[in-house]
Amino acid sequence: MNILLALFVIVSISVPALSENEIKLDEGVLVLNRDNFKSAITDNEFILVEFYAPWCGHCKALAPEYVKAVTLLEENKSDIKLAKVDATEETELAEEHQIRGYPTLKFFIKGTAIDYNGGRKAEEIVSWLIKKTGPPAKELNTVEEAQDLIDNNNVVIIGFFKDPSSETAKAFLSVATTVDDHLFGITNSDALFEKYQAKDDSIILFKHYDGGKSVFEGEPTHQAIRKFVAVESLPLVVDFNTNTAQKIFGGDVKNHLLLFLSRSDEHFAKISDAASSVARPFRETVLFVTLNVDEEDHQRILEFFGLKKEDAPAARIIKLEEDMVKYKPESDDLTAENIQQFVQNFLDGKLKPILLQQELPEDWNSQPVKVLVASNFDEVALDPSKDVLVEFYAPWCGHCKQLVPIYDKVGEHFKDNEDVVIAKMDATANELEHTKVTGFPTIKLYPKGDLRKAVTYNGPRTFEGIVKFIETGGVDGADPDVATEAETEDDDKPRKDEL
The missing domain is CATH 3.40.30.10 (Glutaredoxin)
Incomplete structure (x- = not known):
């Protein structure tokens, strides 16, 4: 499973090239629109522009840091300007600059744009800008x-x-x-x-x-x-948030100890301190990270690890390879000694990966589309006497929801065909050793007679397309594969920086 990945801009209060009548200031940030945008990026040698949406939570979190960056630039006597555009109002500007998410920041040097890929703290914004201009x-x-x-x-x-x-x-x-x-x-x-x-x-x-x-x-x-x-440059124990996500998952250390804690509970400081006390010897091999389970934005991450908010405090280690392998400690008592032993056992290769698994529903076989979980997957999907089509989906995936009536219709179409099974599995709650899914929905056909070979469907997500795929034994609209998965541009893919 992959988990989805985005970013920022700057300006001072004195605007020698532009009068206040032409461009308004909001706490030192230039407010740009269709009428003044071109003059702003050409009259100022360096100008960082944030394209934002008023309702965007990440934009709201960035706003005070953006204003603080203006002050820091002024203190540095910098000519770099900081500006913003309401992309929901200035739709022509947003389309012209190919804005696909919020906030998106672009840095203009003498009118030419480059993407901003720095941090979201004021100091990080200023640092990035100074590095680009000096x-x-x-x-x-x-x-x-x-x-x-x-x-x-x-x-x-x-x-x-x-x-x-x-x-x-x-x-x-x-x-x-x-x-x-x-x-x-x-x-x-x-x-x-x-x-x-x-x-x-x-x-x-x-x-x-x-x-x-x-x-x-x-x-x-x-x-x-x-x-x-x-x-x-990272703390011994890093707090996961929007400002640190890219550094955590984009860094050189690919083994992460994740501590799922509630910041409102007394265990937060106690366990954080325990982790800090043992982290230093591991810092080049394992990154220690705390994650506040009280944050609504972190619920998807909990689901990825098969955890609920009430399971905190909990610890997991994730190895950021293609499969993102996960490990859990023997004890839920997160003392300094137990944390140290957990990490050492992982590095010594003494731990087995954990695979998520749901309980098998009693009525899994009652509908035309069969319900698979980890425990019955091999028995059903790898049945050599049948062609078995499996949709790997995520409950939160918009594309999966759109596919439901089409996929149900496919199930209805084949319900009386004893040689064909139509099935689905929640791939966020069930994991398989032999099959890794990186995008949702992923549809695979397990042809009769060949237990090793799966064929991934890459055709149109239509009733006719899927039926033809099955009836041709996976020849039409497919990618043959043994261990690879289909990835299309509009697949819902969880990304590592959301972990």
């Missing part, structure tokens, strides 16, 4: 400059190089060029070396948590330095 690392000559940079940003990476042309310095600057999430500084000042107790050719990551700083100690290559920044 040198990869800010030259720091005084302690005051360095301390100001450190104090005003959650994460800053500073390279200390007596010789800025050294191999380590070159690798450091190459990382600074490619990492947009954080600000980088570089110095050869003796005063800064002394202030921060830095050695020559050293790299220090300063942060406002987990001890305040981390010193790079690996081989000074681009890859090693980049991984150091990615790992050490």
